[in-house]
Amino acid sequence: MATGATTLLAKSDEAGIKSVVVAGVEIETERDGQLWLHFTPHDPRRYVSAADVLSGRIPNDRIEGKLVLIGTSAAGLYDLRTTPLERAMPGVEIHAQAIESILDNALLLRPNYALGLEICLALAIGIGIIIVVPLLGALATVLLGIAIIALLGVLSGYLFVSSGILIDVVYPLVSSTVVFLLLASINYLREEKRRAGIRSAFSQYLAPELVEQLTREPDRLKLGGETRTMSVLFSDVRGFTSIAESFRENPSGLTELMNRLLTPLSRAIIERRGTIDKYIGDAIMAFWNAPLDDPDHAKHACEAALAISERLDALNEALALEAQNGGESIPPMEIGIGISTGLCMVGNMGSDIRFDYSVLGDSVNLASRIQNLANSYGLRILICPETAARCQDALAIVAVDDVRVKGRKHAVTVHTVLGGPELLRDPKFRSFRTAFETMRAHYLRGEWIEAMNALEASRQHYDDPRIYRLLDIYASRIATLKRRSSLEGWTGVFTDMYPGATELLTTDQNWTATQPWVEGS
Template identity: 35%
Template sequence: MAKAPSPRRRLSSSQRRKLGVMLMGVAALVAVITAHAAFAPQAFRLTSLVFDTYQTIKPRDATDPPVAVIDIDEASIGTLGQWPWSRRTVAEIVTRASGLGAAAIGFDIVFSEADRTAPARLVEEMRRQGIAIEVGPDLPDPDAQLADAVAANAVALGIALTNETSAPAPEPKAGFAFVGPDPQARLLPYSGALSNLSLLSERATAMGYFSFPPTPDNIIRTFPLISKSGDRLYPALSIETLRIAQQAGSFVLRSAGSSEGSAMTDLRVGALDIPVSADGEIWIYYSGLPNMPVISAADLFDPAKAATLAGQIQGRILLVGTSAVGLRDIVATPVDPAMAGVKVHAEIIDQIASGVFLQRPDWMIGAERAAAIAVGLVLLLVLATVTPALSVMTGLLLAGLVGGGSWLAFSRALTLFDPLLPLASLGAVLLTALPLLLMLTHREKRFVRESFGRYLSPTLVERLSENPEGLTLGGEDRELTILFSDIRGFTTLSEKLTPTELTGLLNNFLTPMTDVLLQREATIDKYIGDAIMAFWNAPLDITDHPQKACLAALDMVTALERLNSESGMRLKIGIGLNTGMACVGNLGSDQRFSYSCLGDSVNLASRVEGMTKLYDVSILVTDDVQARTTGLLFAEVDRVRVVGRQAPVTLHALMGASLDTALGQTELLERHGSFIAAWQAGDLGAAREYLRILQALPPNALSGTHKLYQERLETLPETAPDGWDGVFTASSK
């Protein structure tokens, strides 16, 4: 027999209220922290939007930046011709810009192919077309002219590191010195690169990458200053131009921790120290660069503008990029949805030179979680001790402190503290514990006003008079087989009947159903309108309870058929069965409770009953029921992910006893089984063929199921899509 709930000391109403509020609030806190950890990438996208808003409100202060942009714009193309220009023209840009005093020049462009305008290539093309032409042996080579200009001046060529190619990146030009353990394991790796012509790469004295790593929302908030391709380290174009502008020979990378768990802390470029994340990234703090000169490339060839350009170029780092239509390298940033990529690199250079850096240390996530727990517990203590109105005011005050603290951390200390997790914990506590507090407070007032006995179940009066200590909540975990059933279309049916007629209908229906269940040793839990909930194996042990539950379900269908025949009605029912562990006992409240059960297995039984409507069958059972029965016929109908559960459950239609095979169900079950196997394997062609054969059979207990699958197949392609698992996800109960 079931073990009786152990007597427990009754808590006062105030103690129960505090305990309920605390437990509910703690559960909400745990759920929020767990969800934040489980969905960290998605949560960080929301966090990033907060930080974007901060930058929009308070961008970095504008400076007289040490960087300018040489823009290959529409005017330049109109003046100098279509892109790509001759490398002779690009070499002239380098020479003229250096002559005007540029501290360094960086190319946000890759010269990966030979110059199409080279005289040798033009002569070759003319000869290929049959044009006889004689030229001297020493034709000028524009690529060599650009290589000479690059070698003679402080120029950093650009490359694009990528995982879309395995072409190796050229040998880096800068060296790296390490202070602390080697942190290379933390660097962003790439399989290859889009590089410049070998002639250019060999002559260049500096080289850096300008390619942006992909982000979930394509907004550039951070940029790795160091990356890895193969076993080589490469600097970003921004710090490489800073290096050659200062005539420094190498970079110094500092890290902390052990060799297994090292993390970068900062990077030195010449005389400049740059704090970086553990992965070598810098948070970009945008100013918009309102004072940065943007020079049209064509202006470098206009002698009348030489004096003006000298004032804009002298002592500055120049980045060569494009803004012309068709050549645009456009990216989204927190302050501009369409910013030229070269301008992002200019922002990094200006930020480093000005020494203004955003900080988000590795320990910040731990601090945010600690803050979430702290404010949540403070609010819980308030909820458990003061009125709901004061609790709400306290919650709003805590939310203001969290939001204000996050803004002050950004605006005063340039530190990025995410307020969303602490705010979410406050919201979760309020939305879960506050309703419970209101409910318990209301119930306590009602309890004082009304008689306690009015809320007791009449069936418990005898027992409670003998044992008052029985008025406690409690239960035990047992394996049960749970049944749910209800009448199909009852709402529509009830609209056509008067209350008296509806009452008579329910009584006529529930009486034979109750008789059947009691005969099969069921414990009837409750009636919910037209629905019945029952279970087996409590309070008494019932052997073979899954078998008896299935037989009871079949008897209920038979009894309904008999009732319909006698009354002329056409009622239909759906029955769902599941076997699993549940908590069973005196469940409810101190004021009113009944012998019942609850748990995931109970919820699943209810969901299974709801699925009978979808598949148009009378009885559905789970694997746990079907596997523990003998002498019964089942047809697997689907694997379903029911509402509230992630793991799919296999559903079987209970067709009857094994003797029913003599009634012609053998062919139906065999062909149906072949169809289900093809469906779950993703062989949709075979599934369609089996379904055609099944639908040609006379109407049967699975005809509605087959019609449902026909509708599904009509929406699917000829072959199963990638990731097919044959599982149906239910969207309603």
């Protein structure tokens, strides 16, 4: 009406209305015909009081040749509107700003492709997050997200200021944030499931603090199998079969005894960072330095063996006291423990139906073999040379014998652990160990008189029932070997030819002992 135009021309494209032409002035719009105003603050200079106009107080040139809008500004007439810049602005002023923007060609432009561009941005950022999060991790993704937000904000601001183009980056950012949070939630649930699996898999044979460490640092767990230097322990209660036979009429009593036996022995292992591999009847197999690193694995294994021995003694005392009070009479239990240190393969072993976290290797076989030999020497603990070398300065260790165990071509020097640091510092023990080592040196060279003298000296330096049988074995060997007319083929190496006994091994196949030098019990 103000322009006197008789026609109204609307231009459109595939997305909808593009612009409207009035009196030769093209007004760009959204696809639904709406305008995007570039709002300005409230300006009183736009207003002329209607009362002043009617009373003639307004000069004619103030309104002559201008477009005049008549409206209200009183709050009670309900024509106040909120704009991005003002909490309350009269609706008539908003119309005035719209006309000014049209005439000055200052309308904001939101192109018809804007929505498609925003959707594409949302999809691109969302897909990027899905790809990048697993590769970069959460922290790097957050930093990248902050950089993208800043970049989009700068781009949107630049287009707004320089060209008046409106690109809404809020939608892409909100949608990508939702994708990120969804991924984070999925990863959290997956991590919780993984931790629950680790707890379930290891809680039965690892110390609780080690299980928690694994759940906090699951990357330290390699379930696929890996080669490590490890210490392996085998323990077996001697004569338990006959004890079990005495419970044939009382299976629940045998179960209770097994639990009373295995519980303290297992705790001795777990408390020293050991991993229980399996129970084989009354026997226990355990290992150290997996699944978590343990630089002192050999020392911890030996300390566990000493603790097992002490706790078995405590159990024997408790059972003897119960027998005195009318309980089941159970003979004292003895135990053999073998420890070997070396390269092993550790990981999930088994089939596609069932598998366990276990260990394989030559050290496993050696630990089992020397465990079987321990009782032959009247000792509870035997360890391999590598284990002894790692613990020599921390525990009371003595070299016992050179033995070729079944399944191995070369002999190994087995050692025993008699005590901890306190015993190691005991002058009597040190004197005993020196005398015993001297005896073995003479013994290996075939110097029988010197060996016997050193053996007697070792008896005098240290009086411990645990080594009586070992000393008696060497006394018997030396006495027998002294009667030999020749030392041809003598190597000083013994072999476990059959369970529970060792025989003299020489390089001469025709020269064999007439009886086992160490009789089985």
